[in-house]
Amino acid sequence: IVSFAYNKDAQLDLESKIDELFNRCDWSGERVSASTFHGFGMEVLAKTNQAKPSIAAVATGSKQYQLRYFIRLVEKLRMEVPSFIADLLNYYSIFKYPQPRAGTISSFSDYKEYLQSLDGKNRRNPDTGKWSVLLTSMNGVEVKSLEELRIANWLFLQGINFEYERRYTKSTADENYRQYYPDFYYPDVDLWHEHFAIDEFGKAPVYMNGYENGVEWKRKLHSENQTQLFETHSAHFSDGSIFDLLDQKLKEMDVPRRPPSEDIIDSLIKKVFNPRRDLEPIIAFLKHFKTNNLELDTVSARAVNYRDILRAKSFLKVFEAVYKGYQQDLANADEIDFEDLIHKASEQIEQGQYQSPYEYIMVDEFQDASQDRLRLIKALANQRKQIKLFAVGDDWQSIYRFSGSDLKVMQQFPKMFGFTKDLRLTHTFRSAQEIIDVASEFVQRNPEQFKKRVQTEFANGTDSITLRPYDPVQPDEILVPPLRSLQKRAETDNKRLSVFILTRYIAQEPSNLQPL
Numbered sequence: 001i002v003s004f005a006y007n008k009d010a011q012l013d014l015e016s017k018i019d020e021l022f023n024r025c026d027w028s029g030e031r032v033s034a035s036t037f038h039g040f041g042m043e044v045l046a047k048t049n050q051a052k053p054s055i056a057a058v059a060t061g062s063k064q065y066q067l068r069y070f071i072r073l074v075e076k077l078r079m080e081v082p083s084f085i086a087d088l089l090n091y092y093s094i095f096k097y098p099q100p101r102a103g104t105i106s107s108f109s110d111y112k113e114y115l116q117s118l119d120g121k122n123r124r125n126p127d128t129g130k131w132s133v134l135l136t137s138m139n140g141v142e143v144k145s146l147e148e149l150r151i152a153n154w155l156f157l158q159g160i161n162f163e164y165e166r167r168y169t170k171s172t173a174d175e176n177y178r179q180y181y182p183d184f185y186y187p188d189v190d191l192w193h194e195h196f197a198i199d200e201f202g203k204a205p206v207y208m209n210g211y212e213n214g215v216e217w218k219r220k221l222h223s224e225n226q227t228q229l230f231e232t233h234s235a236h237f238s239d240g241s242i243f244d245l246l247d248q249k250l251k252e253m254d255v256p257r258r259p260p261s262e263d264i265i266d267s268l269i270k271k272v273f274n275p276r277r278d279l280e281p282i283i284a285f286l287k288h289f290k291t292n293n294l295e296l297d298t299v300s301a302r303a304v305n306y307r308d309i310l311r312a313k314s315f316l317k318v319f320e321a322v323y324k325g326y327q328q329d330l331a332n333a334d335e336i337d338f339e340d341l342i343h344k345a346s347e348q349i350e351q352g353q354y355q356s357p358y359e360y361i362m363v364d365e366f367q368d369a370s371q372d373r374l375r376l377i378k379a380l381a382n383q384r385k386q387i388k389l390f391a392v393g394d395d396w397q398s399i400y401r402f403s404g405s406d407l408k409v410m411q412q413f414p415k416m417f418g419f420t421k422d423l424r425l426t427h428t429f430r431s432a433q434e435i436i437d438v439a440s441e442f443v444q445r446n447p448e449q450f451k452k453r454v455q456t457e458f459a460n461g462t463d464s465i466t467l468r469p470y471d472p473v474q475p476d477e478i479l480v481p482p483l484r485s486l487q488k489r490a491e492t493d494n495k496r497l498s499v500f501i502l503t504r505y506i507a508q509e510p511s512n513l514q515p516l
Contacts, residue, residue, distance in 0.1 A: 003032060005364050059336075070275070088273060094154055182229075191230070196233050293343055359386070361387065363393075369409045436456050468482075
């Protein structure tokens with residue numbers, strides 16, 4: 001029998017329980033093996049290669065150590081890979097902010113909140129008196145949408161002179177329309193450019209009432225006044241053609257370009273790229289990439305189907321350089337990381353270089369299994385026809401997605417391992433039924449979670465959960481009333497109470513609370 005634990009602490013706990021069981025039953029002989037996946041992988045490689053592999057310091061080091069390593073790697077790439085500077089600047093200036101997720105914007109209010117989440121600022125239009133949320137481009141121009149921001153930053157990096165919302169040549173104000181201000185104007189060639197928020201069928205988002213009529217009015221206005229207009233659409237962002245189209249049109253019109261100098265580019269990178277903040281997604285993606293044993297070509301092919309295709313492709317250009325540099329560093333040092341450790345061990349088992357002596361496999365915390373761990377388990381299971389696999393897990397407690405855990409290993413268990421007997425534990429002794437019911441309803445809003453009814457042995461008989469609105473400007477204020485209520489209750493009952501405060505992010509920890 002071999003038993004797998006998620007980490008070292010869990011392994012030590014499992015070992016103590018095995019020891020306790022053996023002692024209680026007065027069993028003798030070899031104890032059941034308890035191991036982490038990485039520990040087992042090390043045993044496999046040591047046996048098949050007659051030497052233990054060296055694990056890179058960047059894999060074993062702290063989060064700060066890893067960050068320092070990748071900061072040095074990025075600086076090295078900037079010095080040695082000419083295209084990396086352009087790719088880095090392109091992603092962090094044009095594509096840093098994501099498009100809204102599908103179905104999240106159904107009103108102008110939703111759209112304003114979305115722009116505010118992108119560091120948008122509230123501004124009042126001096127002509128109309130209306131308030132709107134604006135995004136600031138690299139050259140200080142304030143624009144009204146993410147797509148316009150991307151266009152403005154692209155134009156700036158290309159060295160193209162433009163004006164945003166310049167007053168149109170002709171007066172257009174009447175009882176039906178205000179004065180017209182087209183999105184972009186290129187003064188060197190007297191060219192107007194409108195970026196319309198319409199799809200491939202010419203349709204605007206449903207909450208933009210009258211927008212399509214405005215598009216037709218603007219087209220007609222330019223035609224009647226014989227002013228040069230070219231259009232780009234939201235559809236061109238969706239299909240990934242926007243900047244090819246822009247580049248081609250501006251070249252046809254002989255719009256001059258004066259790209260920024262190297263000194264300006266260096267200062268721009270410092271302005272838009274903060275490695276201590278911006279490298280974290282790349283490091284996380286690298287871990288997922290290696291955990292899932294992916295190839296660059298495979299991920300690039302998937303990017304074509306991504307909703308924000310240009311952002312995905314831009315990110316992958318930066319990632320590819322970082323990944324190749326990282327892999328080269330490992331190879332030069334003759335070292336591997338933990339993802340390599342598990343995949344290389346799995347490969348040895350799959351090829352029969354390692355013969356498993358185990359007839360039974362036990363896996364604890366199976367909900368946290370990642371694709372590399374799953375590969376190792378399947379490799380062991382496939383070596384013997386009569387092998388038995390016993391896995392314990394709770395998909396409701398899966399919290400390690402950031403490090404590669406994949407719920408599909410539980411959802412598709414019978415498909416992966418064949419005939420399965422499913423034993424469900426539906427009783428808990430940790431909470432009152434009122435809390436269990438609220439938590440269960442909340443968790444099962446996710447359609448990917450297993451459906452189950454969890455019961456406990458006792459109930460409070462009162463409301464155990466109270467929901468209050470959260471104010472991000474004054475996050476501590478919401479805590480004061482319930483804390484005062486608890487204090488009053490403790491004084492009445494002559495008891496001393498402790499209060500635990502849980503937050504989703506460290507930044508949300510109370511900062512101004514004083515003892516009551």
